[in-house]
Amino acid sequence: MTSTGTYRRRRPTSLTRGFIALGTGAAVLVLPLIGAHAASAAPARTVNAAPTAAYTDDLDGWIKESLAVMAQHGIPGSYNGIHRNVMRESSGNPLAINKWDSNAAAGTPSKGLLQIIDPTFRAYHVPGTAMDSYDPVANITAACNYAAAKYGSIDNVSGAY
Numbered sequence: 001m002t003s004t005g006t007y008r009r010r011r012p013t014s015l016t017r018g019f020i021a022l023g024t025g026a027a028v029l030v031l032p033l034i035g036a037h038a039a040s041a042a043p044a045r046t047v048n049a050a051p052t053a054a055y056t057d058d059l060d061g062w063i064k065e066s067l068a069v070m071a072q073h074g075i076p077g078s079y080n081g082i083h084r085n086v087m088r089e090s091s092g093n094p095l096a097i098n099k100w101d102s103n104a105a106a107g108t109p110s111k112g113l114l115q116i117i118d119p120t121f122r123a124y125h126v127p128g129t130a131m132d133s134y135d136p137v138a139n140i141t142a143a144c145n146y147a148a149a150k151y152g153s154i155d156n157v158s159g160a161y
Helices: 059-073 079-090 118-124 136-151
Strands: 018-021 027-030
16 A cells, blocks of 8 residues: 555635525626715614534544544544554555555556545445545545444444445
């Protein structure tokens, strides 16, 4: 299993402009007001938004984020079960690729933290994760979804699957 470079997971950017639909069906681009210092301006309101969990960009954070997505989709698995399998399959390298086994010989090498092949990744991909088998969270979540379907849980996997 060889790899090069460092994996940096792409983070979604927040939108700074939004659209408001008018009654006629047209849309208006809402731009921030610049220099609105009139005395009659209403005070700014703060909207309380639900806090989002911050995950570290490392194996611990990827597993924790995957577990949160898995919980939303009813996919069983534990931190220890995922970590054990990741360490056996890729030693924690999200760019790991197996170029020597029967899957690789057939043209579909195993990839990522849990060494999943692309057809299996696509079949067990979980909405809300990247459509990239090298993305750590997407890889873990799809592999755990597959393991749940085949073995009941990633916790029940103790060898190559």
